[in-house]
Amino acid sequence: MKASSVRGTAVLTGLALALASGCAGSSDAGSRVGSQTGAPSPSIPVVASTNVYGDIVRQIGGGKVKVVSIISDPAQDPHSYEASTQNRLELSKAKVVVENGGGYDDFVDRMLHSAKNSSPAVIDAVQVSGKAPNAGGEFNEHIWYDLPAMGKLADRVAAALARTAPADAATFRHNATTFKDKLSALESKERQVKAAHAGTAVAVSEPVPLYMTGAMGLRNKTPADFSQAVEEGGDVSAQSLQRTLALFTGKQVKALIYNKQTSGPPTEKVKAAAEDNGVPVVPVTETLPQSEDYIGWMAANVGAIRSALDR
Incomplete structure (x- = not known):
């Protein structure tokens, strides 16, 4: 102004x-x-x-x-x-x-x-x-x-x-x-998700959304060595990748929450496995999307996770 x-x-x-x-x-x-x-x-x-x-x-x-x-x-x-x-x-x-x-x-x-x-x-x-x-x-x-x-x-x-x-x-x-x-008001929406879905297992491509999913009472089943390697830009071992892919082929998780700002062959394989097995993929970001404010951005993330779990 x-x-x-x-x-x-x-x-x-x-x-x-x-x-x-x-x-x-x-x-x-x-x-x-x-x-x-x-x-x-x-x-x-x-x-x-x-x-x-x-x-x-x-x-x-x-x-x-x-x-x-x-x-x-x-x-x-x-x-x-x-x-x-x-x-x-x-x-x-x-x-x-x-x-x-x-x-x-x-x-x-x-x-x-x-x-x-x-x-x-x-x-x-x-x-x-x-x-x-x-x-x-x-x-x-x-x-x-x-x-x-x-x-x-x-x-x-x-x-x-x-x-x-x-x-x-x-x-x-x-x-x-x-x-x-x-x-x-957003925390109240997180509690509503928790009331409906506490204990539900999800996977993440890296730890970006874990404070939010924790507030919702969701369980992160992603192998720690997979998400940490992705976040740090390191190599994902074949064993870690296979354990992660099994979360989707075995329908062990209800959603994949995926950081769309970072990608590589392991995360793309995980995303494809989720999609191929009918597991909803919820994209999140680390920085604020253009033309949005913080409150609107976080509200959209809460809503997207809730919609994925409600399917």
């Missing part, structure tokens, strides 16, 4: 509408809202590691933030991302930085350590969630599929923005509350 250069009553009307729409901003360019004196108030520069967190920040900051999401391309793998000069420049100007953490987007920390600027408020979603690896176990860093964790993140983002722009603290808190109310 950009301020218009009109006069008289139109200016006052435009400012009133802008102030009334705390969550209306949706572009990375952010927006500028006039202050009580009529002078434009500067937007808070925020950098997010992915467009998932960029969208959440925009929902809380509204027109008072200018958000740059480093990764927004569905084809880009954050695990292997290499920072650009433009990324470093944006981070040098940021007042708030939101990263996933947990080893998912280490490129952010590397850039921050080399930045000349800078002391932005850094929000690590994994740390905010309070989750940690099990002793000796792998950690599922796809924390944005955990709705309660995103509620905690919303509060932390609101607090960080409020420290940067204290006069707008009430707006940030209000927007965070609105966002959390929407999350609560």
Whole structure:
């Protein structure tokens, strides 16, 4: 949303509408809202590691933030991302930085350590969630599929923005509350799935959706060595692949939840086995699809899983 250069009553009307729409901003360019004196108030520069967190920040900051999401391309793998000069420049100007953490987007920390600027408020979603690896176990860093964790993140983002722009603290808190109310409605839908399908076995191509499926009470029967190898880009052993394929040929699972952003011969074989045996395939992604917001995206994922289980 950009301020218009009109006069008289139109200016006052435009400012009133802008102030009334705390969550209306949706572009990375952010927006500028006039202050009580009529002078434009500067937007808070925020950098997010992915467009998932960029969208959440925009929902809380509204027109008072200018958000740059480093990764927004569905084809880009954050695990292997290499920072650009433009990324470093944006981070040098940021007042708030939101990263996933947990080893998912280490490129952010590397850039921050080399930045000349800078002391932005850094929000690590994994740390905010309070989750940690099990002793000796792998950690599922796809924390944005955990709705309660995103509620905690919303509060932390609101607090960080409020420290940067204290006069707008009430707006940030209000927007965070609105966002959390929407999350609560989604959590209720997850509980409905759990009530209908708790204990149902499913398979995944990699661990991306497991926080969501866990909240639904679903059992993941995928061999751990298969999903971990796929996530890490390693070789899938013949034995692991055969055990995974048997889940579908033996009708041991009710659905395959498939990360469509990463694929290779093993995952394509698994997807084909599911389809050939009449097992529904539910596609999910790691980054936010274009023209969607976080709430709508997660709602679509919950609905797609529910539809697959109801077949």
